[in-house]
Amino acid sequence: MRFRVTLLILIFSLLPGKAQKYLHYLQAPGFENRIVHYIDTIRIIDTHEHLISPEMLKDSYFLDFSLLFMQNGYDDLVSAGMPDTLFNTIFNRQLDPVSKWNIIEPYWNNSFNTSFNRLILQSTARLYGINELNESTVGPLSEKIRKAYGTDWFDRIIRDSCRIHYFIKDGNNMPGKDGFARYEKRFDDWLTIRSKYRIDSLAVSQLDPIYSLDDFVKSLETAFEKELKNGMIAVKIFSSYYRTLLFEKTSADAAKKVFKTLVNGEEDFKISMKEAKPLQDYMLFKLLDLVRKYDKPVAIHTGIQAGKGKILGDSDPELLTGLFIDYPDVKFVLYHGSYPYGGEVSALAKNYRNVYIDMNWVYMVSPTYSERFFNEWLEMVPVTRITAFGGDCMVVENVYSELISAKRIISKVLINKVREGYITEHEAMVIAKMIFHDNAAKLYKLN
Ligand SMILES: [Zn+2]
The missing domain is CATH 3.20.20.140 (Metal-dependent hydrolases)
Incomplete structure (x- = not known):
């Protein structure tokens, strides 16, 4: 019995070390880029959304930069201390972008790090060419948003940009x-x-x-x-x-x-x-x-x-x-x-x-x-x-x-x-x- 165990240990110790982990495949150089590019060609089935129709947005008081805070970004502003009684002031009243920003800014400064808020910045940079949110950018950003929604923006983002x-x-x-x-x-x-x-x-x-x-x-x-x-x-x-x-x-x-x-x-x-x-x-x-x-x-x-x-x-x-x-x-x-x-x-x-x-x-x-x-x-x-x-x-x-x-x-x-x-x-x-x-x-x- 002891001999058999020793023999087994000897056999396993002679197997190539890497084989203990996975089957090792040879990778052709450049596979990283090919995978990234392939994923970009896939049409997506998006399994869950709460999207507001563009027609409704056009009639709302938040067709400006605050649009991007709907739901997640807003939740992190509240988590960062903003009274949730301000919801109506931000989203349901006529207010110019800079006045809205003055309300939001202290809480943004407390929560710009969260992934909800990083994704907002990624949206503004990639879609509207604006890299920062501050008193001087919220006006031009809001203008760009209003202009975009005057076109078939919703359909283009869903179908063409996101595929x-x-x-x-x-x-x-x-x-x-x-x-x-x-x-x-x-x-x-x-x-x-x-x-x-x-x-x-x-x-x-x-x-x-x-x-x-x-x-x-x-x-x-x-x-x-x-x-x-x-x-x-x-x-x-x-x-x-x-x-x-x-x-x-x-x-x-x-x-x-x-x-x-x-x-x-x-x-x-x-x-x-x-x-x-x-x-x-x-x-x-x-x-x-x-x-x-x-x-x-x-x-x-x-x-x-x-x-x-x-x-x-x-x-x-x-x-x-x-x-x-x-x-x-x-x-x-x-x-x-x-x-x-x-x-x-x-x-x-x-x-x-x-x-x-x-x-x-x-x-x-x-x-x-x-x-x-x-x-x-x-x-x-x-x-x-x-x-x-x-x-x-x-x-x-x-x-x-x-x-x-x-x-x-x-x-x-x-x-x-x-x-x-x-x-x-x-x-x-x-x-x-x-x-x-x-x-x-x-x-x-x-x-
Ligand atoms: Zn949901």
Whole structure:
């Protein structure tokens, strides 16, 4: 026995050292540039956006430099101490660019370092030729923005500059953009239900009374089928902004009890999210039954929530494990690389064939995290279950800027993997095409 062990040690010690790590492929010189250039030729399926239509922007008070702060940049100004009561002053009132800048500047000076804000600077530099935000640049920048929106700027950025084949909008269809816009729908009216008012409003909008739990389930089915007719391609679950992602199987009796408490209340009667949980959980399972019946993917907000004051633990993707088991035929798409739960999502996607990792927004949240975990996911997860791009933005300038970062990070990781001999140059290109286009095309049935 001892002899056999010694022999094995001897055999392994004679093998070439490098073979212990990976298969080592010979790389043809110049593979770095070829990978970068190839990625630039890929048409992109952008899996998640909140884009405001250019027509709406033209009628707004933020068709100036503040446009670029919509959502993410604004959140970091607030995180840097700006009172969020200033939202209306910046976005909903007539105010000249310099006066707006005077409000923003102290908080910009505290937060110019964040990746949200670096991406804004990348937008202004690449698209408008302005490298700095200050009192003397915000006026000319605003002028350039207004001029751009007098043209077909929105379409040109999406189609020509970003080469986006389709983008999936959170919410509803975008009139006039049928050539490249699709949409996913939230069913929050049912999943975050906790007031009598909401039930009554649903009944009024659907012209169908809701007296019982069965009526309430029926109203969900009606809404779902209406969205299918309108072209909904996926369902979006946004619950972790309001409550835990732990949805537990609940009996009809427990759900009925909560429902009765609500409908028997006064007009403005409300209960807490915790008290409403049995009813909300019950409705989530009803929604998943519909999703399974009509074979639509379910996109779920996991990880860090936008804005302030949310409970991070509510968004932990591990809380969804029971659903992955109960609905093996439903495709669950975990958004935002589940920041900061990158390791957890890796293990979940490896263990459950119906779990997909979607990297939308994550380059904006943290480029370093994106790079670190894309590396790990490539080692852990079948590549067919990774989708690499979605901006999660309200304006095209920020989509453009985030796509530049996404391509830079994905290229860097793939090039390193080729350099290490983990994959070949050809495989790097195959992976890039899958994660930027083909996987999403298949998942969302987009041709
Ligand atoms: Zn979003």
